[in-house]
Amino acid sequence: MTTATYTAMTPAILDNLTAIVGEANLSTAAADIDLHAHDEGPHEAHPAEVVVWATSSQQVADVLKLANEHHIPVTPWGVGTGLEGNSIPVQGGILLSMERMNQIIEVHMEDFQVTVQAGMPYMDMNEQLARYGLFFPPDPGANATVGGMLANNAAGIRTVKYGASKDNVLKMKVALADGRLITVGSRSIKQSSGYDLLHLFVGSEGTLGVITEATLKLLPVPEHMVAAIAAFETVEEAIETVVAIRGSGIDVAALEFIDVTNTYAMNQGGADIAPYPTLLMEVHSAHESTMAEDIAIVQELCEEMGAVTFKATSDHAERKKLWHARHIAYETLMRNHPGKRIFIMDVAVPISAYPALIAGAHEAIDAAGIVGYMKGHAGDGNIHIELPFGDEESYLKARDVNDVIIRKALALGGTCTGEHGVGIGKARFMEEEHGESLNVMRDIKSLLDPNGILNPGKIFPEGAH
């Protein structure tokens, strides 16, 4: 991978862009530039030179072709809910928003599939799909677009049962840097026909191509759902219970760890959780009896491992309130630290290593003498730790703790990012995690984007800050 050099925007290129997307879909106004200069994470904002809203796959391809010819960076944008700066236009150029490609193209009822434009927010999609009794399971929390979820391989609280975004997509339309528009994957759920380009583009964070449409796998909305909360005296007991529940083979639909500090944040968000290390769980089933049996086993395991309280509910409103509080916990935390930013961690390890990861994280936080809020998709071995910072000094402390925990995760056979993607923040760990494989990734990047126009400054250490 060579270092790319870029051309600054010119009036002529702006005219060419306008010719592609129309005047109403292009802006250089400060308000639009600012709105698309940062995501929800702690990374520094950076302005694009122009914001362009594509309204068709062909327009996306045409924008890329033009940008490629003129060596102008293009950063794809869903709705900006990323956390690792994945969609910050760090090299300026074109911010290519997919927000106006937000329609369902076709519901394939009998196949439990839907084809959508990439800019469709997944919660809005699931609302529309409810009338068919179907839903798209991955659930990152923020109302991300389908394209953003796929580009970052987003996951969330239901991944322990239903898999991540990559497990729930069949086919995509992708615009390449040179303006070719290709189709990858198949609506057939089985395909052994050539290289799996589908999964090469999923999780590539817009650095290999821009996803413009996707056909997703859907599932029938489970008839029966029960949520459960178990409180423990110690973090260790809670974490060991996670391993025990996973080891039991019970197919939980959510298995979340919430530390004490985060119980306060969740209660502010409308939950009612006692201030203990807590597990939030959910079981889904088409069978009421199965669900009852499963939750009984879960309760037994929790109590065996020392749970001080265990409460289960199948009440819809109560369940909804609980998961809403979980979803907005990050925002609540931000509000609780006005004027500060939050360094948010995202690492994952094999489940057997989860207790060691959490113990290591606690140690690192204590040693640094800072505050860290932990919550995580424990069933997946995934933890998020939120470290508020204000000035340079507290930033550097948070960053040091972050680094120690990431290296711990890697040493435990895990990954530097379970679901937030690499973006800017994790690029400097890619060498350590992937070794020689990173060079293969670099070669593929050079092959598909020789001018380096696609989302520059992401994934690879040489381009990141």
Next chain:
Amino acid sequence: MTTATYTAMTPAILDNLTAIVGEANLSTAAADIDLHAHDEGPHEAHPAEVVVWATSSQQVADVLKLANEHHIPVTPWGVGTGLEGNSIPVQGGILLSMERMNQIIEVHMEDFQVTVQAGMPYMDMNEQLARYGLFFPPDPGANATVGGMLANNAAGIRTVKYGASKDNVLKMKVALADGRLITVGSRSIKQSSGYDLLHLFVGSEGTLGVITEATLKLLPVPEHMVAAIAAFETVEEAIETVVAIRGSGIDVAALEFIDVTNTYAMNQGGADIAPYPTLLMEVHSAHESTMAEDIAIVQELCEEMGAVTFKATSDHAERKKLWHARHIAYETLMRNHPGKRIFIMDVAVPISAYPALIAGAHEAIDAAGIVGYMKGHAGDGNIHIELPFGDEESYLKARDVNDVIIRKALALGGTCTGEHGVGIGKARFMEEEHGESLNVMRDIKSLLDPNGILNPGKIFPEGAH
């Protein structure tokens, strides 16, 4: 992709190979060459110049490095159970057998994972894993190696519930053409860290690298299993029932269609099936009650759709006999046509298109006036059709029927291969199925194997016969 030119084997190169693998692991004897010149499918045999058995990942890498320097083709080999000529050394050179890398490296009990050498046959592995109460779900039938299954993304009768090989692998060691040995994927079940090289190598049929080790996902052996057989008056009723069962959301673990002709073959193999279009089904559950509820719904659906008989059994011996007969049905068919070869089809479509596919296939077979045996993983929209042929004329007829059915599958939004891979036989349909994406595949092939030494003559139309 440029046309590769190869060097013939020399005594000096044989000496170099011997230095890598040792004298006991290299042979130019006719018996060894012949044994590795064909697979179980109808494609013509072709001899390698030498058979080499690697016994470590490093040896595999060293063999590739040597071959790459000298422009010698290398065809990786599991146990030769492929059907599309995927492991036939059509350009001669080195046949690189993985058969002697057949050990379990580590069972990760708490993580439900196992790390194995690529040459481990999956049935043998599952036998060893039984003591832990765990199993690897993909089940192609023949006792293929794990490496072969991953390289071809094999699937089988349990894929409708548990997914194909690609869905059940987490991490692999891969030797590249230039002798680099890389690790792809992670033992963490969640990973959003860079490009998904894992799935790029899975299904690449040894044309991008050679898989030497793999960490697989395992599941607890289900406590309760019930098999069911439903017989229908017509093929249409049976096929519409498949769509109805899939549409019900019942999580069947097998949903197989067997046509009348194949019921005879299965009965020769030890089953006891009435001569009707038949569905074979299985339901797995940790809960006896769930299984009973599910199978009751399946029965109701079958009867609603016109089943003339429905029989369910949870008897272990009876179930085993049934699936054994299904597994050996292809071999039985071969024995029933002595002196003939079998042209075996493998296409898959979205489930809603399955009735149209089967109707189209029947039409094509009838129009050609030949015999075709159908059976398929109907729950996945996957069908296999076996067309016996003897002379050139009957071969051409079978091939014509094959082509008509493949084009039908593609027109229905399906794929030219659901699980057998492209190999030699499907290469000429790749352009039609993938369009411009095939050029991206070509570019990736050239990138990772610039000298074209890795399993030449497979996947791409320009290299195939």
